[in-house]
Amino acid sequence: MNSGVVTLFKLAVLAGLMLFPAIGSSFYVELVAKILVMAIFAMSLALLVGFTGLVSLGHAAYFGIAAYTVALIAPEYEAANLWFVLAASVLAAGAAAFFVGLFVLRTKGIYFIMVTLAFAQMAYYIFHDTALGRSSDGIYLNVKPDASLFGWTPFSLDDPAQLYYFILAAMAAVFVLLSFVLRSPFGRVLAGIHSNEHRMKSLGYATFRYKLAAFTLAGALAGVAGFLYAVLFGFVTPEYLSWHQSGNVLLMVILGGLGSLAGAVAGAFAFIGLQEMFSDWTKHWQLLMGLVIVAAVLFMPTGLAGLPRRIFRTVNWGEDDE
Amino acid sequence: MSEAMLVADRLTRHFGGLTANLEVCITLERGKLHALLGPNGAGKSTCINMLSGDLPPSAGRILLEGQDVTGLDSAERSHRGIGRSYQRTNIFPQFTVLENCRLAAQSRRPRPWRIFTDAMKTRDTVERARAAIVEAGLGGREQRKAGLLSHGEQRQLEIAMVLATDARVLLLDEPLAGMGSEESAQMVELLRELKQNRAILLVEHDMDAVFAVADTITVMVEGSVLESGPPEQIRNSEEVQAAYLGEEEHG
Incomplete structure (x- = not known):
């Protein structure tokens, strides 16, 4: 399968997503917008888990911190400036990740998983139990931010279709940004750390700094997702920071296939799509989801991202490339 | 003309009650290959790990071109010009x-x-x-x-x-390990070329290779330097033969 076919496929998916509001009902437009937000979240975690080899089980903290930032700084009955609250939320999430990274990146393996979880639980309880989170039930974001820029208003997030396109553009931008990062000298160092951190050190790389930069970037991008989620649903709750949320996004990355950005996006679609479908059938939808995850790990070790290649190989369609 | 590049000055390393290296002194010179010999457990790996920065010494100093690099980690030493290859690939x-x-x-x-x-x-x-x-x-x-x-x-x-x-100083940990004779011969040739303008420390078990390329040989036994000198001196040393061959029979 050559890269031209892959690019064509990605562009076709993008075109489909762009046309979707014209054909989908408002329920489905909101659902796909939610999936796109989670795709950003999953890509941000994929940078750590799939590309750097850092399995974080507390990634929801940065998602939730950004969501709370916009809810807390936006005025109660009037629109905040979109660009200001977006920047503030992403900065807050990135700063939190930088601070946490200073501590957790000194650990490895199972300890890293545990301390990322521990910090996320601390963040959860800060918003759940202290005055900062106002109420354990959450906070409403009554008015969507206003996109005006020096008096010019390019779009309005009050319109569901325009909100959808804003989220789609953000998803595409994060995808493109991470694609560049991964092939840059910085991204190659992350790949080297994933493969053999000890050797990277002996080659002269201060690996801690690179991991801290990756952790901060991943936190900031999770913040983009958390911000968009808060704006999309007009509501934030401590559950955004809960370990369920951290686990769900990790499952999206695994379902999509480690080491693939497109896989992370596909994983978000599959996970939320199945969640919707199963919860329509039964309130014990988590049982079904569990079965799907087990089956996926057993029978699809390369995830959804590895699927096209395997299908191509089975039907012997197109050229054999290995 | 010899020029000291890397100097190990009385390097000592304890692991709990065990002394893996005791006051080991080694000097690597530009254009020279210095081989480190010794039976298993003599402390060669500990020594190379201290020189590369993978392991901090308990006592002693490491000087690179006269500058103390003892406190630097492996990444920082790499930037100063010390490069290392590993025994296990x-x-x-x-x-x-x-x-x-x-x-x-x-x-x-x-x-x-x-x-x-x-x-x-x-x-x-x-x-x-x-x-x-x-x-x-x-x-x-x-x-x-x-x-x-x-x-x-x-x-x-x-x-x-x-x-x-x-890297101007190469620390090579058993580069010939597991090689066939033809590959070994190529590697020996490569080592000869590499030492032209660099200083090399070679930890190696292959005696033929060591005596073929080394300018200086240091023999370690039980964590200490037993003898150090040119290949002929080491070859003819009764002390080395007694210690080294005696150990080999046990091990």
């Missing part, structure tokens, strides 16, 4: 040979903020990597996956990666 198996060496070269030209630059197209790192690959005798294998190379080629790749960091 330590490469990036999923990457191509070229990318293994390009990453090594990139450590000298890091550009971490250039996130819109394609790393594979940074010409200086690619050129440095290609030159190191050719120097280590792997020319033509650039696009092969490192994990698919033969064992001997992986040993060569280890050295190519060190060369790509522009």
Whole structure:
């Protein structure tokens, strides 16, 4: 399968997503917008888990911190400036990740998983139990931010279709940004750390700094997702920071296939799509989801991202490339 | 004319109650290959680990061109010009040979903020990597996956990666381990070329190879230096023969 076919496929998916509001009902437009937000979240975690080899089980903290930032700084009955609250939320999430990274990146393996979880639980309880989170039930974001820029208003997030396109553009931008990062000298160092951190050190790389930069970037991008989620649903709750949320996004990355950005996006679609479908059938939808995850790990070790290649190989369609 | 590059000054390392190295002194000179011999458990690995920065010494100093580098970690020492290859092959198996060496070269030209630059197209790192690959005798294998190379080629790749960091002091931990006789002969030839303008420490079990290329040999036994001198002196030393051969019979 050559890269031209892959690019064509990605562009076709993008075109489909762009046309979707014209054909989908408002329920489905909101659902796909939610999936796109989670795709950003999953890509941000994929940078750590799939590309750097850092399995974080507390990634929801940065998602939730950004969501709370916009809810807390936006005025109660009037629109905040979109660009200001977006920047503030992403900065807050990135700063939190930088601070946490200073501590957790000194650990490895199972300890890293545990301390990322521990910090996320601390963040959860800060918003759940202290005055900062106002109420354990959450906070409403009554008015969507206003996109005006020096008096010019390019779009309005009050319109569901325009909100959808804003989220789609953000998803595409994060995808493109991470694609560049991964092939840059910085991204190659992350790949080297994933493969053999000890050797990277002996080659002269201060690996801690690179991991801290990756952790901060991943936190900031999770913040983009958390911000968009808060704006999309007009509501934030401590559950955004809960370990369920951290686990769900990790499952999206695994379902999509480690080491693939497109896989992370596909994983978000599959996970939320199945969640919707199963919860329509039964309130014990988590049982079904569990079965799907087990089956996926057993029978699809390369995830959804590895699927096209395997299908191509089975039907012997197109050229054999290995 | 000899010029001291790396000096180990009374290096000592304890592991709990065990003294793995006791006041070990070694001097590496430019243009010279210094071999470190000794039976298993003599402390050779501990010594090379202290020199490379993988292990902090309990006492003693390490001087690189007169500057104290004892407190620097392995990454910092790499930047000062000390490069190390490992006894157990330590490469990036999923990457191509070229990318293994390009990453090594990139450590000298890091550009971490250039996130819109394609790393594979940074010409200086690619050129440095290609030159190191050719120097280590792997020319033509650039696009092969490192994990698919033969064992001997992986040993060569280890050295190519060190060369790509522009190291002036090479610490080579058993580069001939597990090699066939033809591959060994090639590696000995490579070592001769490499020492021209560098200082090399060679930890090696292959006696024929050591006596063929070493300018100085240090023999360690039970964590201490037993004797150090030119190959003829070591070959004829009764003390070395007694200690070394005696140990070999047990082990």
